[in-house]
Amino acid sequence: MREAMSKPANIDDGFFPERAAGGFTRIDGTVQFYTRVNALIEPEMTVVDLGAGRGAISESGAKVHRALCDLRGKAKNVIGVDVDRAVLDNPIVNEARVYDGRVMPLNDQSVDLIVADNTFEHIQDPTLFASEIYRVLKPDGWLCARTPHLYSALVLAASVIPNRQHASALRHIQPTRQAQDTFPTTYKLNSRRALNQHFPSRTWDKHSFTWSPEPAYHFNSSIIYGFFLLYQYIKQPLFGGEVLMIFMRKKAG
Numbered sequence: 462m463r464e465a466m467s468k469p470a471n472i473d474d475g476f477f478p479e480r481a482a483g484g485f486t487r488i489d490g491t492v493q494f495y496t497r498v499n500a501l502i503e504p505e506m507t508v509v510d511l512g513a514g515r516g517a518i519s520e521s522g523a524k525v526h527r528a529l530c531d532l533r534g535k536a537k538n539v540i541g542v543d544v545d546r547a548v549l550d551n552p553i554v555n556e557a558r559v560y561d562g563r564v565m566p567l568n569d570q571s572v573d574l575i576v577a578d579n580t581f582e583h584i585q586d587p588t589l590f591a592s593e594i595y596r597v598l599k600p601d602g603w604l605c606a607r608t609p610h611l612y613s614a615l616v617l618a619a620s621v622i623p624n625r626q627h628a629s630a631l632r633h634i635q636p637t638r639q640a641q642d643t644f645p646t647t648y649k650l651n652s653r654r655a656l657n658q659h660f661p662s663r664t665w666d667k668h669s670f671t672w673s674p675e676p677a678y679h680f681n682s683s684i685i686y687g688f689f690l691l692y693q694y695i696k697q698p699l700f701g702g703e704v705l706m707i708f709m710r711k712k713a714g
Contacts (some may be wrong), residue, residue, distance in 0.1 A: 484523035490674030494607045495529035501603050506536040506573035512580030513541030516551035567597040574603040581608035581650040591659035600713035611652040613703040666710040671702030
């Protein structure tokens with residue numbers, strides 16, 4: 462009798478066999494982003510995790526994700542800042558502060574590096590937000606952000622689903638995503654044009670790029686997953702990647 466074929470433990474495994482060696486793929490967006498963040502951090506720095514939330518990344522099944530995203534001990538102080546009080550229970554920050562969404566609870570020019578991972582897409586007032594980032598960063602301080610590109614498949618799909626239905630939709634589209642980690646989106650800072658408007662070159666040195674990681678929204682279907690991989694492969698050289706990897710340095714003087 463023929464043995465039944467076992468399905469991969471994770472849908473990525475069928476497309477990226479290297480995932481079995483360490484738990485990540487060759488195009489892993491978290492590894493790509495946080496490797497560069499780690500390369501910028503110095504031991505004397507004060508680092509802010511902006512939009513830190515409850516620290517969901519600390520629950521990743523990939524050891525490399527947990528190691529890269531936990532910045533404690535790599536910098537002098539890691540401060541988690543979020544509008545959600547869940548940040549007070551974040552296990553991978555040294556201290557936590559609740560943010561009213563307008564004025565960041567940080568002193569002027571007190572921060573060496575800001576990490577904003579999947580935060581820009583939720584910003585309601587980008588002008589105020591950008592001015593607050595500029596205010597709290599020291600001269601030569603770094604802003605490091607990862608966010609979906611405005612013209613990514615994810616954002617285009619999300620634009621036809623009302624915010625109030627995102628949590629229920631994600632249960633089918635991305636089965637591993639928890640409802641408590643889903644927040645309303647605005648996508649006001651998710652294009653190069655918007656970034657140039659709110660973070661002008663006269664005050665910022667820019668070193669950003671786009672990236673296409675593994676498809677995250679696939680209904681747990683290998684056919685849909687493969688389609689999005691092909692779409693990203695064709696799209697990247699023509700129109701850029703699915704994700705904005707933002708690395709900007711505040712100019713001194």
